Amino acid sequence: MSERGGNAGPQPSSLGVLRSNFSSTVLASVGTFGRAMRSGAQATMIGVADAGRLRFQWRETLTQAWFLITVTALPSVLMAVPFGVVVSAQVGNLVHQLGANSLIGAAGGLGVIKQGAPLATGLLLGGAGAAAIAADLGARTIREEIDAMRVMGINPVQRLVVPRIAAMLIVAPLLNVLIIFVGILAGYIVAIAALDVTPGSYWQSFGAFASSADVWVSLAKSTIFGYFVVLIACQRGLEAKGGPRGVADGVNAAVILSVVSIAVVNVVITQIAALFLPARFA
Incomplete structure (x- = not known):
């Protein structure tokens, strides 16, 4: 006699459930x-x-730009200082062990300009x-x-998204410049005070290796990062549903997707920049 009341069919394995959840998550993220x-x-x-018809919302753009500056300027400084100190x-x-103290300015400065500042901005x-x-x-x-x-x-999109995109494109390079300045200054102070590097050799090595192209690439990266960030944030905000819980989920998804997108895009831009703008040797 066959047993009754048991399972009607085989239960999915834990590996199958994990694979299904991973696939659905990846597909949802891509979508x-x-x-x-x-x-x-x-x-x-x-x-x-709108800009061509002279109907662009400049007042709303400046309002959003000022709001972004107020929530990111001070954290930018607080992040740039320890980053410049750690890099330097x-x-x-490492350079001191190799007996090349004169290269500390070049290594620390280029590290902040090429990678540290745009990543911190993003x-x-x-x-x-x-x-x-x-959230808004x-x-x-x-x-x-x-x-x-x-x-x-x-x-x-015209009333809410466009001004926020323009504001982000204005604020992103400004924050990048602020982080570059503060990060290099912090690295310079550490090099002078703790590593016994002379001010002249620090700036000489920095000027010998760094170029204006490095700064332009850094500004372009930060602007692209800001563009991706504002698009994802606006999209998740406009698709929020389910009450306050939906808003919280949208904010969480916006932050996670922004960080992941920045990491992936940074790798792509870095490889392209290294291909067309190789490091200059003095």
Whole structure:
């Protein structure tokens, strides 16, 4: 006699469940990134058209830019100081063992310009900036303000997304310059005070190896990072649903996707820059 009341069929294994969850997560992330890029293309075209017709929302753009500066300027300084100190100390100790103290300025300065400043800018914008934008737009979506704008014939992308993209493109390179300045200054102080490097040799080696192309690449990277961050944050905010819990989930997803996108894009840009702009040897 066959047993009754048992399992009707084989239960999925833990490996199968893990594979299914991973696949669904990857597909959802790719879909989110694709919708963000489509929204970004639409917002860019609308912004260019508004600028051409002299109808661009400069007041809202400046308001959003000032808001981003207030939430990221001080953390930028606080992040740049220890980063410049760590880079200068670690590189300085290694170079000191090789007997090439005169290269500390070049190594520390280029490390801050090429990698430290744009990554710190992107992470700050992806953390504080993306969270603030996603929370703002998510709350508007939950309160049905976005639906009300559509009913009144107002395009939410034109009214809300375009000014935030323009503001991010303004703030990102400014933060990058601030982090470069503070990071190099902090590294210089450590090199002079703790590593017995003379001021002249520090700046001489820095000027011999660094070039204006390095700064332009750093500014371009930070601007691209900011563009990806604001697109993802706006997309997650406009798609928020499910009450306050949905807003929190949207903010969390915006921050995570921003950080992951910055890491991937940084690798791609670094490889392209190394291919077309190899390091200069003095």
